[in-house]
Structure formats: structure tokens, C-alpha cells
Amino acid sequence: MTDYYIEHPKIFVSVDCIVFGFEENKLKLLIGKRKMDPGRGEWSLYGGFVRQNESLTDAAKRVLYELTGLNDIYMQQVRAFGDVNRDPGERVISVAYCALINVQDYDDRLLDKYGVEWVEMNHLPKLYSDHNQMVDSAVKLLRLHVSSKPLSFNLLPELFTLTQLQKVYEGILGQEIDKRNFRKRVKMMDFIEKTDAIDKVTSKRGAALYRFNEKAYLEDPTFKL
Amino acid sequence: MTDYYIEHPKIFVSVDCIVFGFEENKLKLLIGKRKMDPGRGEWSLYGGFVRQNESLTDAAKRVLYELTGLNDIYMQQVRAFGDVNRDPGERVISVAYCALINVQDYDDRLLDKYGVEWVEMNHLPKLYSDHNQMVDSAVKLLRLHVSSKPLSFNLLPELFTLTQLQKVYEGILGQEIDKRNFRKRVKMMDFIEKTDAIDKVTSKRGAALYRFNEKAYLEDPTFKL
């Protein structure tokens, strides 16, 4: 270990995860009440401190794994938040990460274990520190990319109906979409494949289940929804 | 000072500035040879460590002011870079900031003082650490926003010709643009105002000089180029 930068200050660095899920045709966020001081009892994103021998992405993956028991989650950095007094405890710089998870894969017992809940995006409470800002930035980022990149499938199970897919878009974009136009665009993308399976849960008639074929997408990565 | 987080590690945090300028109808970057170890003599972005009582944006502004003598520069965070071994010296997390400056405002004497140069984007050398990645991310970010937000004017003097404006876009987007279509779009935006002034430097015939009227823009912030 060398001492090149010995004269400079070191700072606490944390990661905070904005975990999106899709349930009951609604976009939801996984948040909980803080179990430590400062801010004990306030609604908060789930986060953790970055370790000395851990990259930012590894830290985010670790925190996300702690919280969800899941690996290989879709995750993207939002940005760093660095106001001096953003954290009421001490000076902490935090890097926000946005994650999209399939609620089906999530083990509900973890809700209790970590004291977290799925809360509808439309009914978010005031969060600890600058976490509301982080959520806003994450939503902006999602909106920016969701129509041109195949992110949305991360929020859905392997097989999904077109109505579900549409609701994901409506949830993220915060506006309703015309059903026929939406389906027309889906049809253009061959990598969104209709399967033989049929979902009878949400409709009496039954809805065709679709699948996102990643290999096919990679051959012609043209995405527009 | 409390000790809430005493058990967690602290980490060096720096900011690195990707400084874009526009000169000779080319998009350029302000980079220099490192004057310290490790990496002495390598091409590098200009950066600095974040101080204990300084926000990330303040740090970026300070570093940018050191380098340019300018305040009120357009600046945007790109993202945080946090690989464990990204810096060959010690573990340093760096937050990249992208800045757009008007080269006219820049005092050339600073080039020598800080040992930096304006280098054409198309001829960037290999840079220190992960700085090339930072530049790539910054360019992507610029491309994403430049057509829907009035960023480009930060690269130009108060008065500019439409050809200059077009060259800025071509430089950022990395492709040629049709002159008539471009001017048609400019005409739609009333806040890009034609002035009585005429530029006779770059053409014999003379080109009309335009100005970006920020107040008018804020009244109807519809931007599309």
C-alpha cells in the first residue's frame, strides 16, 4: 500500500437501491422503515456502505442480494448524491442504483425479515434524507430508456400477457397507452414471442402469454415501444 | 460530530472534469499530462479530491474554476466510477462531471499554467486510468440530451452563426446534418433570435449572427433540434 493521496480526506460512501417491482398491475417500490439511528423509523430506501475492497457495482449487488436473495438482477447506476449535509448522521456520499425485479422471484418472508414493503409509486411517503430525490432521478432515467431498451421484461415473469406489458409501460411513463397501437409495436419486434401457453387467471377468455427472447433480440437489437 | 458510522470504512473520493470546447468548427476536450505520481506524464482529465465540507457539485465547480478561471459553467454529473483498482495509486472513487465551455472565455495563458491542451475529440489519446470511459459516457450523455435541451449554446459565444451551431451538433452527434432541415428546425424556435450583427470572419458574403434568448426559452421551453 502506497500513500500517494495521504493528504486528502476520506469520506463515507454508501449505495442506495431503488428497487422497482410490478404487482397488481401497478409499479411499486421496495422501501422500509429505518432500523438505525439517525432517522430510525423513517421510511427509507435500502442501502449499505461501500467496503474498502469492493467496487460500487459490487456493493450495490451485495446490498441487493441481502435484501432480495437474488443475483443477476437488472441494475443501473442513477448517479452520486453528494451534498455535505444530505445525511443527518455524518458526511456520506451515496451512489443510487436502480433495480428492476420480478416480484414473483421475491421471497415474501424477506419482507418481514428486513421490515420492507412494496409501496405503490403513486403513494410514496416522504423518505429519509434525499431518498425521494433519488427515486425521482431513477424514474426519470427509466422513462428515458424504457421505450428504446428492453428493460421492462425484468419487471415481469418469464411469461407475461400483453396487457401486463402495457401496464408496466403505463406505470413507468405515468400515462395511458392506446392498446391497439401498443400491440402493433409489439408485433414489429420478433423477439417478443407469443407462446402456446394461455393465462386464465386475469381473464375469463384467457390471454396469450408472451416471452422475451434475448438471443433473438441480440441479433437485431432494434427496440421501440 | 457523532460517530454513527464509525465501523464503516472511508474512501478517497475525487471528481474528474470532462471539459468540452468548440474551436475551429471542431469539438475538443481539455486534457493534460499528469504532473504527479502515479501516472506522471500520462494524458489525463483534470480532477481533484473532494474535501470534507464540500459537496460533489462544489468540488466539481472548484476544480473547474481552478482550471478555467470561470464560474457559472454549464456542468452535469455523468456518473460515479468505483472499480477497486481503477486508480493505480490507491482506492479512489471518482465522480465524473461533464462541462461545456465557450472557448472564447477561456484564458489561453492557463493552458501553460496547468499544462493542458484542447485536443480534438476525433484524435483523443489513451488517457490515464478509466478516463476514456468517462469521456465515452459523457459523450453518450451529451448525445442523449443535446437535441432536446439547449445545451449547445454553452459551447458558443453570445453571438454565433447558424453554421457554427450546426457544426456543434455535428461534432456532438458525430454525423453530418442537412443544412436546410437544420435551419428549418431553428426557425421554429423563437428563442433563437437573429440579430442585426453580421459575421464577416468566416465568409466573404457574411453570415447573420444569432443569439439564444434564455428568458424567451423559459416561457416556452420546447426544444427540438
Add this chain to the structure above:
DNA sequence: CCAAAAGTGTTCCGTCTACACCCATGG
């Protein structure tokens, strides 16, 4: 007089939007 940059409209094509009715089934 000629080289060099400024300036100017129209047509075509493709894309996006708006819009309403029938179908299948479980209860």
C-alpha cells in the same frame, strides 16, 4: 471572375395517432 460560404422550399414517404367493435368464457 471565381472560389467559398450563406441562404432558401418543396415533395415524398413513413410513422404516429385516433378511434370502436366483436370474441370467448366463467360465473
Add this chain to the structure above:
DNA sequence: CCATGGGTGTAGACGGAACACTTTTGG
């Protein structure tokens, strides 16, 4: 038999892309 969500096509508007010639003037 009816309530519920699934599924389908067309026409018109709009916006983006392609495209070439005239003007001015300094040297």
C-alpha cells in the same frame, strides 16, 4: 346471459428526410 378483459384494422395527420440552386463578396 351478462360482465369482464382479449383481441383486431384503417384512415388521416403529421413530422422527418431527401434534395439543388442562387446570392454575395473578398481576393
